[in-house]
Amino acid sequence: MSEEAANTKMLPVLPLKNTVLFPYLVMPLSVGRSHSLAAVQAALGTEDKEIVLVAQKDPSVELPGQSDLYSVGTRGVIRKMARPNENLMEVLVMGTERVTLLNVVHENGYLQGTWEALPLPEDKNSEVEALHSSIVDLATRAIELAQPQAPSEMSKILASSEDPLRLV
Numbered sequence: 001m002s003e004e005a006a007n008t009k010m011l012p013v014l015p016l017k018n019t020v021l022f023p024y025l026v027m028p029l030s031v032g033r034s035h036s037l038a039a040v041q042a043a044l045g046t047e048d049k050e051i052v053l054v055a056q057k058d059p060s061v062e063l064p065g066q067s068d069l070y071s072v073g074t075r076g077v078i079r080k081m082a083r084p085n086e087n088l089m090e091v092l093v094m095g096t097e098r099v100t101l102l103n104v105v106h107e108n109g110y111l112q113g114t115w116e117a118l119p120l121p122e123d124k125n126s127e128v129e130a131l132h133s134s135i136v137d138l139a140t141r142a143i144e145l146a147q148p149q150a151p152s153e154m155s156k157i158l159a160s161s162e163d164p165l166r167l168v
Contacts, residue, residue: 011075012039013052013104013111017059021074023095031089035063038110040078040089049078052099052115064111066104075099075115136161 043051054073080092
């Protein structure tokens with residue numbers, strides 16, 4: 001997809017209460033509000049199953065508009081879906097990239113928005129490298145404590161990751 005097409009592509013928008021999805025993370029979500037169910041259904045009806053997930057400023061707002069949402073969210077892909085009943089949907093979403101919502105409208109019973117991809121930070125200064133090293137060390141220690149019998153390859157995989165965003 002060209003960058004210009006991404007800037008004007010309309011995707012369903014799923015407002016999140018008290019949570020944030022980051023790129024490269026996989027998160028289970030319970031969806032129950034009617035407009036949120038409609039947004040997920042719309043995304044599932046497409047080949048790419050893409051949706052924009054953005055946190056609400058005030059989780060008590062039941063039908064948020066653009067002013068009720070943060071302007072930065074995450075474009076994601078719905079990987080799995082289960083529907084225990086007609087009023088609830090369980091989805092597994094993988095974040096793909098940070099986006100800025102340019103415009104949000106309420107059409108067809110759900111929020112839709114145009115978006116623009118945000119560039120990844122390119123800082124490779126000593127502070128970022130030190131934080132990256134600390135994350136790898138702490139994750140390795142956590143694996144050792146939780147799973148003493150875990151193969152040492154897990155630590156090697158962590159240490160070989162050069163992208164700090166993928167370690168979050």
